[in-house]
Amino acid sequence: MLANKRILLLEDDVVDVMTIKRAISQLHIPNELIVKENGEEGLEYLKQCKNLPGLIFLDINMPKMNGIEFLQNIKLNSQWAKIPVIILTTSKDQQDKLATFNQGISGYMVKPVDYSQFKDMIGTIKEYWNLSEHPY
Numbered sequence: 001m002l003a004n005k006r007i008l009l010l011e012d013d014v015v016d017v018m019t020i021k022r023a024i025s026q027l028h029i030p031n032e033l034i035v036k037e038n039g040e041e042g043l044e045y046l047k048q049c050k051n052l053p054g055l056i057f058l059d060i061n062m063p064k065m066n067g068i069e070f071l072q073n074i075k076l077n078s079q080w081a082k083i084p085v086i087i088l089t090t091s092k093d094q095q096d097k098l099a100t101f102n103q104g105i106s107g108y109m110v111k112p113v114d115y116s117q118f119k120d121m122i123g124t125i126k127e128y129w130n131l132s133e134h135p136y
Contacts, residue, residue: 005054039065
């Protein structure tokens with residue numbers, strides 16, 4: 001998945017973080033996973049980052065700064081705006097889908113409750129980004 005690039009995960013739920021880490025490990029995704037608990041921490045990370053992540057996994061419902069607010073902020077920076085963002089959320093709300101797609105996300109995935117289905121979803125994302133061309 002975007003060879004040699006980090007994956008930035010913005011997720012405040014510890015169980016979801018562990019589930020994502022487990023799936024990444026079992027799928028042998030070698031990319032370093034950087035975890036931040038909210039949009040504010042994600043922006044601070046990007047400000048200090050010398051090598052920008054190749055992909056952002058973003059939850060919508062987070063404290064301090066939610067995923068939609070985070071998206072609005074990164075789209076203001078020409079370098080950050082190029083980073084593919086995939087929403088990983090429990091929200092099936094049509095307003096959330098519209099708000100995130102209007103901010104130019106690369107995908108909107110509703111987290112399955114079943115781990116096997118979740119792992120398959122992450123595997124599909126891995127395959128897509130392994131095949132996809134990138135601007136940087």
